[in-house]
Amino acid sequence: MDFRGPLALILQLLSRSKIAVRDISLSLIIDQYLEWLDREAERSLDITSEFAAMASHLMFIKSKTLLGEERPEELEELISTLERIRATDVYLQIKSVLPILADAYFEGAGLITKLPEYFPDSARRYEHAADDLISAYEAIMFRTVSPDELLTNVKRGYPHPILFPIDEKIGQITALLRRNGSVLLRELFFECGERSERVAAFIAVLELCASGAVSLDDDGFTIYAADLGETFDGD
Amino acid sequence: MEIKAAIEGILFASGDPVDVSRIAAVLGVTRGEAESAALELAHDMRQSGRGVRVVRIENALQMCSAPELADVIRTTLESGKPPKLSPQALEVLSVVAYFQPVTRAYIEQVRGVDASNTLRMLQTRGLVERCGHLNVVGRPSLYATTDAFLRTFALESLSELPPLAGSPVAPDGSADDQITIDGDFPV
Structure with missing residues (x-):
């Protein structure tokens, strides 16, 4: 069945009903469709027959739906065809206004703005009524979370600072590589005492890889000494 | 205090768009009075051939x-x-402008090609921004145009966008084959 002409009509009916293609209500569309056919039946036999065929197809889909199929294959096909047609319509509509927008862009490009002025003393000063201050004081006094607990909660949200020096970790890794030639990444991280040391080890490996001193094996689990030179002597 | 002069000073110092309501609140006048004064100021600047202009962007003013x-x-x-907008970028921007908020998938459905790089470029240039997520599986990002978009296209609001043809074009693209229902709705 050639869906193209009749489907454009359905799209129009859908847009009148302000509903999305996916929410298509066949009974609503069929009602509108039949109403349109009643009015237009005498205009052109060719058009009427084409649209009558479409209406019968819709009836067929509706019947299958009523007989228990949740979403008949024909309905999915109809919906995807409708969406494709609608997308094409939108694209053509957009294409038609592009020259106007291109001119507007050219015009708007002449409007040059400046950055906000810098105010060194930008501290805000607040004024509060006495009642506000009392309410705030009461809210603090009667809150259920203690200040210590609150502080702990706040601190928990922040990452710990890196305390372990990365240079030191680079030195340790290069010394290890000089001894063994290669080392498993898992071992490298497993031996780290705390989180900051693990972070330092990770960054150190990245640095060494970036400088070409070490290389990552094809298996992705081992690093080996490539060109440690004298600069990576562990000092 | 002369309201027009105050608005001029505020807008000069701000650089960025300033909401009319905020100006009205600071100057102790009604919003309507602030808008009238801003309109008069913009008119004066244009009439006297000044080198600066006051433009309106939605509910804000900018110099x-x-x-x-x-x-x-x-x-x-x-x-x-300023860098030119490629035809592809203009297409993507237009789809966002007319149908916002939209998902990337919608833009790609309309244009039939990938739009991720173009969207990223438009975001970098401040013309498009993420404005939320669609509440469906995957929660895709929704995109909308920014105030900078309006200024860049010399628009006061989105309602000033050139109207799209209200009637869908015939699916085969030929206008001759269009059929009219009730005389008003070409299909």
């Missing part, structure tokens, strides 16, 4: 240079012309 001076200003400041 910018007169468009006819753009070349002189750029030459003086040795600043290049």
Whole structure:
């Protein structure tokens, strides 16, 4: 069945009903469709027959739906065809206004703005009524979370600072590589005492890889000494 | 205090768009009075051939240079012309502007090609921004245009966008084959 002409009509009916293609209500569309056919039946036999065929197809889909199929294959096909047609319509509509927008862009490009002025003393000063201050004081006094607990909660949200020096970790890794030639990444991280040391080890490996001193094996689990030179002597 | 002068000063110092309501609150006048004064100020600037203009962007006001001076200003400041928008970028921007908020999938459905790079570029240039997520599986990002988009296209609001043809074009693209229902709704 050639869906193209009749489907454009359905799209129009859908847009009148302000509903999305996916929410298509066949009974609503069929009602509108039949109403349109009643009015237009005498205009052109060719058009009427084409649209009558479409209406019968819709009836067929509706019947299958009523007989228990949740979403008949024909309905999915109809919906995807409708969406494709609608997308094409939108694209053509957009294409038609592009020259106007291109001119507007050219015009708007002449409007040059400046950055906000810098105010060194930008501290805000607040004024509060006495009642506000009392309410705030009461809210603090009667809150259920203690200040210590609150502080702990706040601190928990922040990452710990890196305390372990990365240079030191680079030195340790290069010394290890000089001894063994290669080392498993898992071992490298497993031996780290705390989180900051693990972070330092990770960054150190990245640095060494970036400088070409070490290389990552094809298996992705081992690093080996490539060109440690004298600069990576562990000092 | 002269309201017009105050607005001019505020907009000069701000650089960025300033909400009319905020100006009205600070100056102790009604929103309507602030809008009237801003309109008068914009008119005066235009009439007297000043080098700056006051433009309206939705509910905000912004000061910018007169468009006819753009070349002189750029030459003086040795600043290049603003980068052109490619036809592809303009298409993506138009889909966002007319159908916002939209998902990337919608843009790609309309254009039939990937839009991720173009969207990223438009975001970098401040013309498009993420404005939330669609509440469906995967929660895709929704995109909308920014205030900078309005200024860049010399628009006061989205309602000033050139209207799209209200009637869908015939699916085969030929206008001759269009059929009219009730005389008003070409299909």
